[in-house]
Amino acid sequence: MILQYHHVSTETPSITSIAPALFEEHMDYLANQGFEVWPLGRLVAAVRAGESLPPHVVAITFDDAYVSIYDTAFPILKRHGFPFTIFVATEYIDTNPDQYLSWNQLREMKAAGATIANHSHTHTHLLRRNAGESPDDWRRRIKADIEHAQTLIEQHLGDATKLIAYPYGEYDDDVIGIIDEMGFTGFGQQSGAVGPTSRFEVLPRFPMGGPYSAFEPLKTKVATRPMPIRTVTTSPLVGDNLRPVLTLDLLRTDLRQDQLVCYGPGGGRIEVKQVSPSRFTAQAGNDIPVGRSRYNCTMPDESGARFYWFSQLWIRKEPDGSWYPEP
Template sequence: MSSKIMYGIVTGALCASTAVQAQDYLPVLQYHHVGESTPFSTSVTPEQFTEQMDYLKTAGFQVVDLYQALEDLKAHIALPEKAVAITFDDAYRNIYLAGFPIMKERGFPFTVFINTQPVEQSNRHFLTWQQMREMESSGGVFANHTVSHPYMLRKLEGESDEAWLQRMTDEVDAVEDLLNKHLGHSPKMLAYPYGESNGQIRDLMKQRGIMAFGQQSGVVSADSDFENLPRFPASGNYAKLSTLKTKLNAKPMPLVEAQNGGDFATDQPVSLKLTFKEGKYRFTDLTCYVSGQGKATLDWVSDNEVVAMAEKPFPVGRGRINCTMPDYSGQHYYWYSNVWIHASAELGYVSEKS
């Protein structure tokens, strides 16, 4: 399968600004919990979150509304220089209790992708609709994370392909209905639970006009797949400010095309073929890392085409290849990531051809 990257031509709108510098890409930060006793891998402490938000302020980053920034990128309209967006997955109440006051004090907009089942059940660990309405008045936006946070590519025992797809459709549509019912509107954005999607799920998003995010790292540009957008995790092992600074200064890898062989890995090692746009790049400094394996082997098949190869097959679950390359200024890294799922029959994943 070929993951075509739309090749956009930046219009005069991007170049029109003379007094104010602008950028044609957007790093998006992903959080879950803001707390001291929540799971480490998906948490930042209030102190860490304050440090990160203070850095955004003092370093001159412009925290922008995610939906409007995505619409501008699609239309080739320039974003402010050092634009960045803030997102949270799941509807945890600690976002309201610990994260919201920090963002409100600094005037930062943010987006929360909510799974509505615990909200509707009045689970005390999750947001209420009233809290969401309060947060909306200070820059909060609430978007779709499905009803029950399922693995969207797993079928129930005995479930047909048609029944599975209908169930996933209902998971998405029900949240859209609840957003409109309780908040009066929906931004038509979704984050895939666990970052998992396939062509059918992405087609479902496209049919509904929903922009959707995976969990692969990278920055959004007009060339991105708007049904499978990247974000940078900023919690757990990624909460250190030094790590965050590198991501905030990332640029989109200048690609014409990325061929990944499909959404699913097999019992063979994966590979990723990258075709670069015309330009002068530091190809000798391109490095690709395979999750759990270290550096990928790079095979340059032409002057602007490289194949990054894993050494070993992925274990069952999600695996990825992350590729980075410094630009000539030395201040930014180009960044691209691809995720595969190594399915097993026991987990009930849909087939590649479903």
């Protein structure tokens, strides 16, 4: 499974931040519990190849290239010998040393085993069209933005892996099509473990900022397993149906299906229906809110000690069809 961090600081927006002492506690836990921390590319390659993973393997990622990664997280990661990946929005590099990393800092971390990967150039909302922009013009703009970031990483650091994290964790079918066409593996911000039926254009990661960074839930999250379901291809972009239905097709019927539960926006349980021996649907009882939200579904594994986990992103525009502002 994959952890996702942003800021490692107490002086940055709380929703995307983890306190340095708590981040150190996270890393100490992984080390003390014998977790294998792999480079992200190695983890992806192993899952793609259908290899059996060790029971406790994790990858560590950071989004947005904030300077606290270098000042605070990097010394802790070096002490443990943990590899990690930084997804960089290249437009910000070398622009504000009090907030963002420099190419020299990225170069130093890369030499120490970090992977530097694509987070687009401008950190734009990839799925949003500009006023009057045709579908073809939008595609060209998005591809150019991603390609520019890739080129800058190659120029400054010597090479660039084909991994990309979506800005804001947002994607839709059209964005996925571009990423697939360009040969990238994509990463969202929906929670869950990576498995053979995961979509490699939008792999899950567990966000570790704000309330999601608490230490006790970390123990459950790093022990999760990928939900044994057929690949889910549901588009996250909500239209007229403001109570979207998520369909889960289990690959086996010998699981603890009676303990499959799903949670909607706000964390409350939502209705789960069994419509066949292996098919279940989940639907919120209230309209999902404007912005980004998720359904999170879990089920105990056979041992009862670990959980299967799957998360579905939903994106809802304003009632007038306009896009919501970022908080």
